[in-house]
Amino acid sequence: MDPEENIGSRRNKHWSGHAAGRAAAKIGEHIAFTERSPIPGPAGGLECILHPASIVPAPSNLEVLIHEHNYDPADTADQAHSALVLKGRLDVVALEAALSDLVARHEALRTTYRVDANGGAVQTIHPPWTAILHVDKVDAGARPGATPAPAAGGMPVQFDPEKLPLICWSLTEIGDTEHVLRQVEHRFLHDEWSSKILKRELAHFYTIRTSAKHRPSPPDCSQFRKFCAHERHWLNSHACKKSINFWRDYLRGAGALLELRGAKHRSAKKTFGGKQRRLSLPYSNWALIGAAAERLRVTPFQLMFSVFSELVGELSGTSDFLIGTEVANRAQSEFHDTVGMIANLLPVRLRRDEGEPWRTRMAKYAGSLQQALAHEAVPLPAIMAVADLHGRRVGTPPVQVCFSFHRAPARDELPFAGLNAEAVEQVHYGSVKHELAVTVTPPAAGGDFSLVVAYNTSVYYDAIVDAVIGDYVRRLAALNEAVGR
Known part of the structure; x- marks a missing residue:
């Protein structure tokens, strides 16, 4: 969903309705087939032989991602990198077995994706495969920390979504009591919510593998294919039709392409190169935001989103624009422990009138966000199939700027037996999905x-982004003064 100018009819066709128009269609029956081929591991070994697998329709959001990948298979924005720092006496064999336990438990980790002969995206769910953990050692004095190189440990720099594995791991030993577990995966596999589940369950399986006592395995969880079936059924429901009608009315006549002041000229060729800025803000700032939100009778998310929307409106010079926000899309409790790409992106419509008081504008932004969230189950492709986005270039994605909340703490408690584990979140490797995306993670325990x-x-110069961040942080710090006006 990255922005672009006209980049060719192939991609434009997808955004103008080819993939989006399929979102609400009923897709055919499941097909079983047998394939026998080796799966190369990250170190070049053989992990398993495929046996009977299942082909099922891909969910709507992934259908668009698969078509995007086929437009540019070398797109490194399709990768996600993360790492765990493990301190203590590590049992490497048990860790490798625990990774295989994860693969066996979650179908999403052994699923491949392709476009069928009719142009529809399908996923092939394979039997469990055995994880092979490539291990290397470095001098403790080198202290590379938890930041992996793109191809460290023999790990691939590019995935083919039609071939396993789409996730792999390597382990770096730093002396005897510190290890870095690196994970590289294709972003088709799962969302941020799922990554929390995987880290927690990896710790649990490792503890089982290293314990002499009997420990229960995690309870059964709903697989990603069940969520996909649920989504297909819901897309044909009366409730979905009501939500589709909301999005049709909500986006009718929405503003044109969002461009912030100071941006570079967009080239005709789409690029994914990007940078990332990370800020750690004190809890005292969060307390001020919470107090201001309470006075305005909105949530901290609604308030921070609204302040950002006001800033974007000023910088774009437009009075009608869209900002995207990612939602977990897990209203049903049965999918709370499901691993897969379930998260959805919603286009939130903002209308800005400088003649209105600041508090009135904040209330309007928060209200529009709440309206969109009430219909979060509609997949983005289905939204785009009915959207009327006035003045947009053909083939342009629905949003260029995003603002999202990750409610789960960035650093979870990970109970690895005998180890101190610390997650390193969202290791950045120079590629981005959106022109500008802001993600806030609320604090944990003060x-x-x-x-x-x-x-x-x-699209953006470093200095422009730094100025935007600085302005946004200053506005957050001055919230109580603004609320009092």
């Missing part, structure tokens, strides 16, 4: 909260 800003360097 700690700092984080602000992560990712931006496309072909």
Whole structure:
């Protein structure tokens, strides 16, 4: 969903309705087939032989992502990198077995994706495969920390979504009591919510593998294919039709392409190169935001989103624009422990009138956000199939700027037996999905909260982004004064 100018009829066709128009259609029956082929591991070994697998329709959001990948298979923005720092006496064999336990438990980790002969996206769910953990050692004095190189440990720099594995791991030993577990995966596999589940369950499986006592395995969870079936059924429901009608009315006549003052000229060729800025803000700032939100009778998310929307409106010079926000899309409790790409992106419509009081504008932004969130289950492709986005270039994605909340703490408690584990979140490797994306992670237990800003360097100069961040942080710090006006 990255922005672009006209980049060719192939991609434009997808955004103008080819993929989006399929979102609400009923897709055919499941097909079983047998394939026998080796799966190369990250170190070049053989992990398993495929046996009977299932082909099922891909969910709506992934259908668009698969078409995007086929437009540019070398797109490194399709990768996600993360790492765990493990301190203590590590049992490497048990860790490798625990990774295989994760693969066996979650179908999403052994699923491949392709476009079928009719142009529809499908996913092939394979039997469990055995994880092979490539291990290397470094001098303890080198202290590389938890930041992996793109191809560290023999890990691939590019994935083919039609071939396993789409996730792999390597382990770096730093002396005898410190290890860095690196993970590289294709972003088709799962969302941020799922990554929390995987880290927690990896710790649990490792503890089971290293314990002499019997420990229960995690309870059964709903698989991603069940969510996909639920989504397809819901897309044909009366409730979905009501939500589709909301989005049709909500986006009718929406503003044109959002361009912030100081941006570079967009090239005709789409690029994914980008940078990231990370800020850690003190809890005292969060307390001020919470107090201001309470006085305005909105949530901290609504208030921070509204302040950002006001800033974007000023910088774009437009009175009608869209800002995207990512939602977990897990209203049903049965999918709370499901691993997969379930998250959805919603285009939130903002109308700005400088003649209105500041509090009135904040209330309007928060209200529009709340309206969109009430219909979060509609997949973005289905929204785009009915959207009337006035003045937009053919083939342009629905949003260029995003603002999202990650409600789960950035650093979870990970109970690895005998180890101290610390997650290193969202390791950045120079590629981005959106022109400008801000992600806020609320604090845990009175700690700092984080602000992560990712931006496309072909669209924004570093100095412009730094100025935007600085202005936004200053506005947050002055909220109580603004609320009092």
